[in-house]
Amino acid sequence: MSFWSEHVLSRAIDAVCSGRGPSKHRSELIPLAEGRVLDVGVGSGLNLPHADRARVERWVGLDPSPALLAKARVRAAEVGFDVELLEGVAERLPFPDESFDTLVITYTFCSVDDPAVVAQELARVVRRGGKLLFAEHGVAQTESSRTLQRSLEPTWKKVAGGCTLQRDIVRSLTDTGRFVIERTKLREDFPKWMSTVRSGVAVAE
Numbered sequence: 001m002s003f004w005s006e007h008v009l010s011r012a013i014d015a016v017c018s019g020r021g022p023s024k025h026r027s028e029l030i031p032l033a034e035g036r037v038l039d040v041g042v043g044s045g046l047n048l049p050h051a052d053r054a055r056v057e058r059w060v061g062l063d064p065s066p067a068l069l070a071k072a073r074v075r076a077a078e079v080g081f082d083v084e085l086l087e088g089v090a091e092r093l094p095f096p097d098e099s100f101d102t103l104v105i106t107y108t109f110c111s112v113d114d115p116a117v118v119a120q121e122l123a124r125v126v127r128r129g130g131k132l133l134f135a136e137h138g139v140a141q142t143e144s145s146r147t148l149q150r151s152l153e154p155t156w157k158k159v160a161g162g163c164t165l166q167r168d169i170v171r172s173l174t175d176t177g178r179f180v181i182e183r184t185k186l187r188e189d190f191p192k193w194m195s196t197v198r199s200g201v202a203v204a205e
Contacts, residue, residue, distance in 0.1 A: 017046055017107050021189055025135035025199045026050045026106060032133055032201065035101030038062065038125060040090050040118075041108025045072030053080040060100075061085045062093070090118040098127040109136045109169045111162045116172060123178040126204045132179060135199035139166040145192045152193060165194060173202050180205055 023046075030050035035057050039047055042061025051059065059081060063069050069085050076083035088094055090105075090112050103126050112118045122132060140146050149165040157164055173179040184200030 017043060021187070021195065021197065022046070022107060022135070025187075025197065029106070029133045029135060029199060029201070030104065031055075032131065033059075033102040033104055034131075036060075036099065037102045037104060038093075038095070038100040039104040040093070040122065041105060041111075042072050042085065043068045043108070045075035045085075047104055047106060048072070048075045048079050048083065051079065051081070056081045057101075058082045058084070060095075062088045062090070064089050089113070090121060093121045093125050095125045097124055098130075099125050101127060101130050103130070103132040104134075105132065105169075106135045107137065109134070109172070110138065110164050110167050111160075113162075115167055115169075116175070119172040119176050119179075122173070123176040123204065128204055130204045131182075132173065132202040132204065133200075134169055134173075134202065135197060136167065136169045137165075137194060137197045139168050140192050140196045141186070141188060142192070145196070148193045156194075168198075170198055170200075178204055 026047055027050055030047050031052045033051055034055040037056055037059045039059060039061040042063045061072055066087060069087060072085055076085060091114050103122055109115060126132060140149055153165045170181060170184060174181065179202040182201045182203050184198060187197045189195035
């Protein structure tokens with residue numbers, strides 16, 4: 001792991017993802033998690049404090065960053081339910097089919113290597129009738145903002161740990177043929193090129 005990733009980027013990600021907007025999205029979505037939960041891209045564990053401990057049987061968090069997982073372990077020690085934290089990538093989820101009742105993916109889809117493969121993996125590990133809770137920034141609504149995203153993305157991706165700007169998680173989920181979007185919300189904060197956020201709930205058929 002490079003000095004940048006371990007000491008700078010991990011702190012920056014934790015700080016940005018702790019902001020007002022992301023925290024609001026978490027407070028709306030994460031209490032809906034129940035049963036066996038998989039948090040894909042758990043990062044520094046920012047979802048954990050928002051969970052309803054009465055509804056969660058077990059929480060598994062997966063992330064490729066050892067530095068962020070170290071922060072997540074601190075938060076995991078403060079919640080009142082079983083938490084297991086694993087190092088790994090979303091393209092290869094190390095779990096059997098239909099292992100989880102709830103999937104959580106927040107501010108992660110932007111930085112995976114292959115969104116189509118990740119979406120298929122999510123569809124594989126959730127049980128029929130299970131939920132996927134998501135909040136992700138992505139493609140902007142206006143052509144001017146999308147043009148800006150395209151121009152900024154090469155540089156942004158290099159300094160932001162592989163984060164891309166124009167992913168569409170709703171399309172990726174529905175393209176699996178298994179997820180049905182139950183509800184979704186779009187928020188556009190400033191600046192729109194990095195703060196167009198789609199959040200919602202998908203159900204696995």
